[in-house]
Amino acid sequence: MTERxxxxxxxxxxxxxxxxxxHEATGADVVAMAVDVGQDGEDxxxxxxxxxxxxxxxxxxxxxxxxxxxxxCMAGLKANxxxxxxxxxxxxxxxxxxxxxxxxAARQFGATTVAHGCTGKGNDQxxxxxxxxxxxxxxxxxxxxxxxxxxxxxAIEYAERNExxxxxxxxxxxxxxxxxxxxxxxxxxxxxxxxxxxxxVYEYTDDPAFPPPADEVTITFEKGIPTKIDGRAVxxxxxxxxxxxxxxxxxxxxxxxxxxxxxxxxxxxxxxxxGAMTLIAAHRELENITLEREQAxxxxxxxxxxTELVYDGQWYSPLKQNLDxxxxxxxxxxxxxxxxxLHGGRATVEGRRSDSTLYDFGLATYDEGQTFDQSxxxxxxxxxxxxxxxxxxxxxxxxxxxxx
Ligand code: ARG
Numbered sequence: 001m002t003e004r005x006x007x008x009x010x011x012x013x014x015x016x017x018x019x020x021x022x023h024e025a026t027g028a029d030v031v032a033m034a035v036d037v038g039q040d041g042e043d044x045x046x047x048x049x050x051x052x053x054x055x056x057x058x059x060x061x062x063x064x065x066x067x068x069x070x071x072x073c074m075a076g077l078k079a080n081x082x083x084x085x086x087x088x089x090x091x092x093x094x095x096x097x098x099x100x101x102x103x104x105a106a107r108q109f110g111a112t113t114v115a116h117g118c119t120g121k122g123n124d125q126x127x128x129x130x131x132x133x134x135x136x137x138x139x140x141x142x143x144x145x146x147x148x149x150x151x152x153x154x155a156i157e158y159a160e161r162n163e164x165x166x167x168x169x170x171x172x173x174x175x176x177x178x179x180x181x182x183x184x185x186x187x188x189x190x191x192x193x194x195x196x197x198x199x200x201v202y203e204y205t206d207d208p209a210f211p212p213p214a215d216e217v218t219i220t221f222e223k224g225i226p227t228k229i230d231g232r233a234v235x236x237x238x239x240x241x242x243x244x245x246x247x248x249x250x251x252x253x254x255x256x257x258x259x260x261x262x263x264x265x266x267x268x269x270x271x272x273x274x275g276a277m278t279l280i281a282a283h284r285e286l287e288n289i290t291l292e293r294e295q296a297x298x299x300x301x302x303x304x305x306x307t308e309l310v311y312d313g314q315w316y317s318p319l320k321q322n323l324d325x326x327x328x329x330x331x332x333x334x335x336x337x338x339x340x341x342l343h344g345g346r347a348t349v350e351g352r353r354s355d356s357t358l359y360d361f362g363l364a365t366y367d368e369g370q371t372f373d374q375s376x377x378x379x380x381x382x383x384x385x386x387x388x389x390x391x392x393x394x395x396x397x398x399x400x401x402x403x404x
Contacts (some may be wrong), residue, residue, distance in 0.1 A: 003028040004111040005142070006060070008102055008128070009033065011047040017155040017164045018144045019054045019144050022115055025148060030115075032056040053165045060105040065180060068097050069237035073181045073276070076211040078327050079226045080280050080307045082288075086257050087269065088276040089310050090182035095124055096315035099131035106139055108260035113140040123262045124177075127150040134316035143343045154380035154391040174201065178195040182253070182273030193258055193268045204244060204272040208251025208345030215246050215342040216350075219282045224331035226279060240275040251345045261314050278347040282338040285349045289357045290333045299330050305359025348368070 005022055009015045019030045032051030035043055044061040051059045072093045081089045097134035102114045106246060114132060116290035118125035119144075129141050136160055159166050172187035183204050189195055199207070219239070220228035226239040234242065253274035258266050287296060302323050309320045336354025340347050395402065 005113045006031045006105045006111045007115040016054045029057040031058040032111045033060040035064040037067045081307045083311045091177045095127035096131045101107045103136045115142045130313040185270045205248045211344040218339045224334040242277035243278045247278040250342045253277035289359045
């Protein structure tokens with residue numbers, strides 16, 4: 001039987017051309033694999049048919065939207081994932097699930113090799129290949145765009161010569177990757193980092209400078225997961241989709257940063273993640289009232305490390321799994337409601353309530369009926385400040401003047 005290679009197929013120019021390129025370069029039959037992670041583009045049937053029309057012998061298509069929302073986006077939410085304090089790991093979260101489906105397809109179609117369409121300059125090649133190594137160390141992986149140096153011009157030329165059913169004339173100036181968690185836009189005009197993003201960069205968000213009237217939303221969480229919006233039960237996918245719409249209409253979640261890639265390049269990225277940024281803001285505030293102080297401080301460090309591991313393609317690594325256990329455990333009491341106002345580019349928390357809150361009105365209030373024993377503060381400070389006091393006394397003995 002002819003050898004089979006499963007290609008992660010997007011339906012775009014590069015991977016459409018890659019079907020023929022791989023077949024010509026290796027003699028193998030190509031199986032196209034496409035997953036819907038909420039990228040909101042063409043339907044899976046159209047993509048399947050195009051793959052077959054471009055020469056794939058089989059097509060594997062999967063609606064992975066709920067799986068992606070529940071197992072990947074929600075893990076990101078629980079970790080408040082923000083790489084470089086800004087980017088909610090939109091593309092980074094999708095690569096491990098695509099890799100998982102690549103392996104499933106390889107098993108189903110008896111392939112020993114898989115392929116992806118990444119270039120050699122980005123993070124995504126690392127994420128795919130490291131995930132594949134963890135899930136199926138026996139599988140080989142090829143990357144035609146990178147390893148066969150497939151340029152855009154060559155791809156267009158190939159598509160035209162072979163009359164592939166793919167639009168080659170419309171030159172999109174940007175490289176875009178999108179899913180339900182957000183949208184990443186790079187290249188072209190944005191590579192001059194002094195240039196501001198133009199209107200055509202954005203699709204998930206409207207201009208925050210001209211917002212519709214303010215939109216108040218109440219999000220209910222159970223153990224860190226959104227379960228209701230304005231009292232209506234929602235799945236994680238529905239929560240993200242609804243907030244993408246409502247926060248997107250207010251221009252919330254636009255991010256423009258120069259980012260440190262794993263491969264050492266600094267690159268300019270524009271992101272839009274209205275639902276993700278709104279959910280993270282709400283989730284963080286709920287944690288503020290439900291996590292104990294030391295737990296919250298430590299979780300911040302865990303979040304940072306988790307986020308770097310996921311950005312760096314280590315989704316299936318042992319350390320990432322260990323950190324997941326900590327994060328999941330920390331969510332035991334992260335249940336309750338957050339009320340926010342979405343308006344003009346900002347998602348502002350205005351109210352919070354929870355049966356498992358640690359906020360104690362009696363301890364906090366400055367009014368009548370407070371329960372905090374203020375007389376205990378003195379002794380606490382005496383002991384808390386004792387080591388500083390000892391060190392200061394030594395400075396005095398040695399004649400050091402700290403006011404100078
Ligand atoms: N820099 C981002 C990341 O590494 C986004 C990459 C998305 N790819 C793209 N073609 N725009 O996660």
